[in-house]
Amino acid sequence: MSGERVGVVGGGFMGGTHAAAWAALGVPVTIFAEDAADAAGVAARTGAATAGSLEALIAGATIVDICTPTDTHAPIALAAAAARRHVICEKPLALSAADGEAIVAACAAAGVRLFVAHVLRYFPEVAEAKRIVDEGAIGDPAVIRLKRAAFRPRKPAGHWLFDPARSGGMVLDLMIHDLDFARWIAGDVVSVQCRSAANERPELGVEHALAILRHASGAISHVTGSWAYAEPAFRTSIEIAGSRGIVAYDSEEARPISSWLHAAPASGQGAVGIQKSLTREDPFRDELADFLGAIREGREARVSAADGLAALRIGLAAVEAARTGRVVDPAEVA
Amino acid sequence: MARLRIGILSAAHVHAPAYLALLARMEDVALAGVWDEDPVLARERAHAVGTVAAATPAGLLAESDAIVIAGVNRDHRALAEQAAAAGVHVLCEKPLATSAADARAIIDACRRAGVLLMTAFPSPWNSVVEALISAVREGQVGEVVSLEGVNTGEMPDVHGAWFVDPALAGGGAVTDHVVHLADLYRRIVRSEVVEVYAVANRILQEGFDRVETGGLVALRFRNGVFATIDCSWSKPRSWPTWGGLSIEVLGTGGAIAADAFRQRLDLWGRREDGASWRSFGSDANAAMLRAFVDAVRTGGEPPVTGEDGLRAVEIVEAAYRSIATGAPVRLDPPG
Known part of the structure; x- marks a missing residue:
């Protein structure tokens, strides 16, 4: 065992999830959050230590795991890189391509590793779909459909998630999972078209978007992202049609347990809907274990810094396309 | 009589x-x-x-x-x-x-x-589609914001070589499948399409590249509703049926998804035959022909007009222009 020590920044849902996963992996973990009560709550649940300041957290860690609102990713990541700490950053990497590139460059210059936590790649149905494609079972990917339909996060008005200047909006926060997944399956994206309810009908307060991607390979992808479904929906679907076959998954069809109970338990969804699998493996723990292994063994992880930056560019292209009605090349976003 | x-x-x-x-x-x-x-x-x-x-x-x-x-x-x-x-x-x-x-x-x-001229779109008489349209009319999804539709299937050369011959069919998957959903969307949204964006490729159905086999189309309606259509010939020969048609309507009140051919039995026979799906849904063609005969007899306006057929063809034509240019194409139909 090398002596990695993780400092988790952020005491929200993701900070708590990561702290618990690190604890499960047996890695010493310290947490810092702007709101000390949040940090104390996570510490009480996970056994994490707490730090009194971001500086103290960074000083005491070998890996800084950033689980804060998106607009704070860049300054925290740059501070961690400056202190020569490895960086794990929640998706999206940043709010602009310039910030994303600055983070990548700073980590490279400091000689530290950077991982972007596109956890979707560690969900079992997603990983299996990728394996099926890699086996050649469906031939060359041609038409890909990915859907992520959730309810509006049960957060108060004014929460950072609802402020596009802080989160990038639903497209950059939620849809980016599948934008990364599409690129994982079919390679680099050369153009993005997108329509979103937030742009077309802002007065309705509905967050829902449909995007069409063209890949350099010639494949085309359709991606749905939504916060407009009724609670407790967290519906995901995957369809990858290729030259020789098709692979498909729909969370509505793939329910291993159904129940009709007179006293129904709560849905199990928290304030922010998440994808759930009835597997012993925990995608968040597997993700962090992969990042840790990549640091310890000097190997690549399933998601690279370049992947995180590419996903950010596709997401920014979708936001720009939805805003302007143009078809946007991810290479041209700022 | x-x-x-x-x-x-x-x-x-x-x-x-x-x-x-x-x-x-x-x-x-x-x-x-x-x-x-x-x-x-x-x-x-x-x-x-x-x-x-x-x-x-x-x-x-x-x-x-x-x-x-x-x-x-x-x-x-x-x-x-x-x-x-x-x-x-x-x-x-x-x-x-x-x-x-x-x-x-x-x-x-x-x-x-x-x-009298009627265009033979049977889907308005599919009973699942009828139920979807009724639910939307009743306001179950509130104000309609967006539609997502999939009308995909096998490559139709199994039904006749001309279906995949651009000179006889006019094109490939975009020609074959877009018109059904384009027409249904106009009935659901009750507005006309003013912008069309489309992408296509020839990767599906290995070894065949005379026409596009994969296609995605994005539509924007005059009233602000936006929609997409997947028209691909994406189902391999091993798929349990010819294909299908589904629509998901998203509005301020939530979402409703309709699978027009989900009324089916799953059938397994000999191992080499694999699974097949046998529909028990109502016959939309029968209802469509009945409507045609009734319109001829009464001299009334048919429920699917020639103009409805034209609007769908205009959308297909715009989709091909968009595929060629890579940019959205504007339309300005009356109404």
Whole structure:
């Protein structure tokens, strides 16, 4: 065992999830959050230590795991890189391509590793779909459909998630999972078209978007992202049609347990809907274990810094396309 | 009441045998016969339902009050113009034509002749689709914001080589599948499409590249609703049925998803046959033919007009322009 020590920044849902996963992996973990009560709550649940300041957290860690609102990713990541700490950053990497590139460059210059936590790649149905494609079972990917339909996060008005200047909006926060997944399956994206309810009908307060991607390979992808479904929906679907076959998954069809109970338990969804699998493996723990292994063994992880930056560019292209009605090349976003 | 005499003018389309069988069962309809440029096919189709094969289109038209055009897409215009000139009412297989100009010519010819023209879109009579449209009309999803539709299937060369011949069909998957959902969307949204964006490729169905096999189309309606259509021939030969059609409507009140062909039994037989799906849904073609016959009898406006067919063809034409340029294409239909 090398002596990695993780400092988790952020005491929200993701900070708590990561702290618990690190604890499960047996890695010493310290947490810092702007709101000390949040940090104390996570510490009480996970056994994490707490730090009194971001500086103290960074000083005491070998890996800084950033689980804060998106607009704070860049300054925290740059501070961690400056202190020569490895960086794990929640998706999206940043709010602009310039910030994303600055983070990548700073980590490279400091000689530290950077991982972007596109956890979707560690969900079992997603990983299996990728394996099926890699086996050649469906031939060359041609038409890909990915859907992520959730309810509006049960957060108060004014929460950072609802402020596009802080989160990038639903497209950059939620849809980016599948934008990364599409690129994982079919390679680099050369153009993005997108329509979103937030742009077309802002007065309705509905967050829902449909995007069409063209890949350099010639494949085309359709991606749905939504916060407009009724609670407790967290519906995901995957369809990858290729030259020789098709692979498909729909969370509505793939329910291993159904129940009709007179006293129904709560849905199990928290304030922010998440994808759930009835597997012993925990995608968040597997993700962090992969990042840790990549640091310890000097190997690549399933998601690279370049992947995180590419996903950010596709997401920014979708936001720009939805805003302007143009078809946007991810290479041209700022 | 005299029986309405209905002929089938060209039987190249996969739907021709079903139309014939359904018309033969209608008590107020008498089959007038079948004409096809392939006389063997005409005889085969005619004899299967106990009617006659006509030697010429003119011969069939002389014996018909109305005809169903089920020929290759390219021939719709010429056949419809012939029928209109003979004063015979027309139910024309979809797409109405392979170009908007041809579709307009068909509409004009029928209007000048004073004959009824209906486009053969059966999906409005699919009972699942009807339920979806009712739910939306009742306001179950609140104000409609967005539609997402999938009308994908096997490569239709199994139903006739002409389906994948661009000269006869007018194109590939975009021509074959976009019109159904485009028409249904117009019925759900009650607004017209003012912008079309589309992408396509020829990767699906390995070894075949004469026309596009994969396609995604994005539409924007005048009232602000946005929508997409997946029209790909993405189902491999091993798929349990020909394909399907589904629509998800998203509004301020939530979402409703409808799978038009989910009313099915799953069938497993011999191992080598794999699984197949057998539908028990109501026959939309039967209801569509009934509506055509009723419209001819009453002289009323058919529930799917020639203009409906034209609007769908305009959307297909715009999709091909968008595929060629990589940019959205604007439309400005009346209404």
